[in-house]
Amino acid sequence: MSVVRKLGFRGMEMELEDEGRGARPFVLVHGFTGSRDDFREHVPQLARLGRTIALDQRGHGGSTNSGRAEDYTLDGLVEDLAAAFDALKLARVDLLGHSLGGMVTLRYALAHPERVASLVLMDTSASPIRMPFSEKARAGIAALAREQGMGALAFAMREMASRNRDVPPSAKRTEERMGSDVFWERVRRKLEAMDPVAWDALSRSLGKQVSVADRLGEIDCPTLVIVGAEDAALLKPSDEMERGIAGATRVTIPDAAHSPQLENPEAWSGAIHAHLARAR
Secondary structure, three states, X not given: OOEEEEEEEOOXXXXXXXXXXXXXXXXXXXXXXXXXXXXXXXXXXXXXXXXXXXXOOOOOOOOOOOOOHHHOOHHHHHHHHHHHHHHHOOOOEEEEEEOHHHHHHHHHHHHOHHHEEEEEEEOOOOOOOOOOOOHHHHHHHHHHHHHHOHHHHHHHHHHHHHHOOOOOHHHHHHHHHHOHHHHHHHHHHHHHHOOHHHHHHHHHHHOOOOOXXXXXXXXXXXXXXXXXXXXXXXHHHHHHHHHHOOOOEEEEEOOOOOOHHHHOHHHHHHXXXXXXXXXX
């Protein structure tokens, strides 16, 4: 049975879901604009393998929205993860980070190698990434979110996606499989839970983060680099991480883009289960 918990630290409350039993949990860290809901279909089966924890990062999901830009930095999210592990008394974990969450977990693993038994870096990068819009467009989206609310941003995203010919085929198929209204309702709920100030601050920082590519050789735990075959922007960064981390396993998920756990769930689950079997 899954338990939803709240932890208080660093001036915030972090909400997380905790299911299963085992001395070494598997911790799932979502990406930008996401939440632990991104893994909800997989948590029950993962929990049958051992304790599984899916958390909401600051400014996302059920965790605190402070409304202060200075609270939303990559370094701050790393410190939040460290504080959460301390609060939960987690000595060592298997750790997965998706997109922004991958940037957080990679930096956590570099800072606290003794507490990371294995690492999954999913559709992410060790270096700054180019956002799919100009700075002017990014600032305009941030202004819309602040002035009209994150629900207005969700509506605008759905409208733009309906006209965007560059949406990956696997993302379109996922929307069709789930049903368009169900798919976009899930997006809307996550966006409406998010702090618009977090959207602004973190979207700005994604392209300006300090690269840790030159430190990849320090990672010495079993590592899986996983990426959707249609996630064009993150294929080269995945190559970089595969080359830089000694012994890393690389899995490119076919028929998947930025969220392979949703777009090709069977292939994603197979890769994760194989990684955990190797690591444990």
